[in-house]
Structure formats: C-alpha cells, structure tokens
Amino acid sequence: QVQLVESGGGLVQPGGSLKLSCASSGRDFIIYAMGWFRQAPGKEREFVAGCSRSGGTTDYSEAVKGRFTISKDNAKNIGYLQMNLLKPEDTAVYYCGARYSADAYAFTDEEDYEYWGPGIQVTVSS
Numbered sequence: 001q002v003q004l005v006e007s008g009g010g011l012v013q014p015g016g017s018l019k020l021s022c023a024s025s026g027r028d029f030i031i032y033a034m035g036w037f038r039q040a041p042g043k044e045r046e047f048v049a050g051c052s053r054s055g056g057t058t059d060y061s062e063a064v065k066g067r068f069t070i071s072k073d074n075a076k077n078i079g080y081l082q083m084n085l086l087k088p089e090d091t092a093v094y095y096c097g098a099r100y101s102a103d104a105y106a107f108t109d110e111e112d113y114e115y116w117g118p119g120i121q122v123t124v125s126s
Helices: none
Strands: 004-007 010-012 018-024 032-039 046-051 058-060 068-073 078-083 092-100 120-124
Touching (some): 004 092, 018 092, 032 068, 046 078
Parallel strands (some): 010 120
Antiparallel strands (some): 004 018, 032 092, 068 078
C-alpha cells in the first residue's frame, strides 16, 4: 500500500512559479510510475504530466507543455511538479498519482493510476 501526500501549493501571481511535491510513504518508489492531474471548479479531473518509474520518460498535456516539468527522486521517495509561467487557468486542485510499473512508460489516463494523494490547491491570481 502506498500513501501519497502533496505539498507546495498556494497562491501565486500570473507568471510566477510553484514547485509541488508528492511524498510517498512506501519504500521502493522506483517501481512506481507517477502522474499529476488537476481539477478546476466545475470541470473534470484532467491529466497534467506523467513520468515513468525511472523518471526517464515524461509526457505532458498540451496546456502545460514547455511550462511544467515532472520529476522523481527515487532515493527520497518524492515526486515533483515544477510549474513556471503560471496562468490563471492553471488554478485547480492538483493531485499526484502512482501505479506499479515494470517498464519505461508514462501513463496519461486517470484510470491507470492505483494510488492518489488528497490533493492540494493552486491558485493563480493577481
């Protein structure tokens, strides 16, 4: 069983940056692929970024490509989402997800993930 907890959210002005963290309670974080999703008020949860178990393969939604970077530190059992050039439309609750993976694949579907954090609010506003 893996428990995930997000941190690093908050209020930021347009054009600013935030770095979200996703801490895993379990050992062997390296065997899990990781992803970030978000849900804005009145909208469905959507894919933001995903990476393979090693972090070597990444995938991003078109909305964040070039601005966000996903990474994993398997030695510390922590995943990250670096968010730059933030826009008001990035405002949402952000969730990290994890799933066991035996290969170098970055998963983009919500249904592919087994474990989820409780979510953290990110608000981009002046």
